[in-house]
Amino acid sequence: MEDLNPFHIAQTQYARAARYIRASDGLLENLRRPERTIRIDFPVKMDDGTIQVFTGYRVQHNNARGPFKGGVRYHPGVTEDEVKALASWMTWKTAVMDIPFGGAKGGVVCDPKRLSTEEKRAITRRYVSQLGSAIGPMIDIPAPDVYTDATTMAWIFDTYDMTHKGQNNLPVVTGKPLELGGSHGRATATARGCIFCVEEAIARGLVEGVRSLAGARVVVQGFGNAGAFAARFAHRAGAKVIAASDSSGAVLAPAGLDPEQLMAHKKQKGSVVGFPGSSVLGGAEVLELECDVLIPAALENQITAANAERVRAKLVAEAANGPTTPAADEVLHRRGIPVIPDILANGGGVTVSYYEWVQNIQDEQWDEERVEGKLRKKMVNAFHAVFDIATERKLEPRTAAYVLALDRVTRVTELRGIWP
Numbered sequence: 001m002e003d004l005n006p007f008h009i010a011q012t013q014y015a016r017a018a019r020y021i022r023a024s025d026g027l028l029e030n031l032r033r034p035e036r037t038i039r040i041d042f043p044v045k046m047d048d049g050t051i052q053v054f055t056g057y058r059v060q061h062n063n064a065r066g067p068f069k070g071g072v073r074y075h076p077g078v079t080e081d082e083v084k085a086l087a088s089w090m091t092w093k094t095a096v097m098d099i100p101f102g103g104a105k106g107g108v109v110c111d112p113k114r115l116s117t118e119e120k121r122a123i124t125r126r127y128v129s130q131l132g133s134a135i136g137p138m139i140d141i142p143a144p145d146v147y148t149d150a151t152t153m154a155w156i157f158d159t160y161d162m163t164h165k166g167q168n169n170l171p172v173v174t175g176k177p178l179e180l181g182g183s184h185g186r187a188t189a190t191a192r193g194c195i196f197c198v199e200e201a202i203a204r205g206l207v208e209g210v211r212s213l214a215g216a217r218v219v220v221q222g223f224g225n226a227g228a229f230a231a232r233f234a235h236r237a238g239a240k241v242i243a244a245s246d247s248s249g250a251v252l253a254p255a256g257l258d259p260e261q262l263m264a265h266k267k268q269k270g271s272v273v274g275f276p277g278s279s280v281l282g283g284a285e286v287l288e289l290e291c292d293v294l295i296p297a298a299l300e301n302q303i304t305a306a307n308a309e310r311v312r313a314k315l316v317a318e319a320a321n322g323p324t325t326p327a328a329d330e331v332l333h334r335r336g337i338p339v340i341p342d343i344l345a346n347g348g349g350v351t352v353s354y355y356e357w358v359q360n361i362q363d364e365q366w367d368e369e370r371v372e373g374k375l376r377k378k379m380v381n382a383f384h385a386v387f388d389i390a391t392e393r394k395l396e397p398r399t400a401a402y403v404l405a406l407d408r409v410t411r412v413t414e415l416r417g418i419w420p
């Protein structure tokens, strides 16, 4: 049986790259583990008057290159090891993107689909107040992730601000609403960055027989923030989005779906399923459709040893974190299917989070063109830095991205020295 524990997977990925890094064994051992793991069990008064106990985590993996940074996830499947994996991926992602942050992640074990807005707000406020000063504008900066959004970020800001008066607290969290210190382009940044990477991959000749995104067939698994906007940008570039899925099922339309209409349908009906002009597909089947670009944008462990042989995409662009297991990586590599790894492909989100943080500190608001122009430059640089290493050292792209990140993090750690 394949080991699907996300933290074990993160450590396997790490080990594949660490052997190429010239740093002491002790330092490499240190970077394998998170610096700090916070677990809190807290009570929340529910709408019906009962009290329920929730478990939340904040894992701070590394801050050698800058404050800890990473999203907060609300999902019934959240575990300590999942949050540890996601925190470590943030360290490598901020390093690949070359932005001055470290890596962290948070999560609360809960089912947001069964919670009222009031209950979600109470969970958020209690979680943030118990984290206390473990987060902060120069310490650790949360952001949205699965089933959290700009509204959740507004509650995080407000709670922190109420308990830390007398200073500019806007930079304590990113992905905020525009009216409350958010940045233009943040909501769409993960998807934008992912599509920039796909375009670079095509331009670099990595996608067999495909010369442009125009006309390319794209499949999106997970029609949420990252996935739906990725579909939108692919569609606007002339691609055909032939299938999309969410937690309720999948839809197929070989002539192409209109992502804007599909978003409106999902907003109204709660799922992509039943979209007019589409046929129904099993959730697992989307990963096995013949297409040019497959964008997993849901959760971890979707392309595994069990289905990697059946993937018929020419390129996999990981908008999600951890969608491909190490065993699946080997299969895809052997089959010549390039993977744009998560720590590169979805780095646009944290990059624009960084721009939001800078704007908050400088008390500015940049326009969308400025944000997007800066993001494009960052993504293109990071993409070619990773694929240059992959080509020169004959490494699969994920290991190449880790090598780049590990080089940067170990170098900074050596420059700083170990204190005391």
Ligand code: NAD
Pocket (backbone or CB within 6 Å): 144, 145, 146, 147, 148, 190, 221, 222, 223, 224, 225, 226, 227, 245, 246, 247, 248, 283, 297, 298, 299, 300, 319, 320, 321, 322, 346, 347, 349, 350
């Ligand atoms: P989201 O909550 O907006 O969307 C998640 C989507 O995935 C939903 O449509 C949900 O229905 C769908 N989904 C859940 N389980 C599924 C399943 N088994 N099969 C198919 N679809 C399923 O979350 P998001 O922010 O878009 O995050 C998605 C992924 O992108 C996560 O891995 C997240 O860590 C990653 N990511 C997000 C950001 C960001 O800025 N939001 C940044 C980097 C990475």
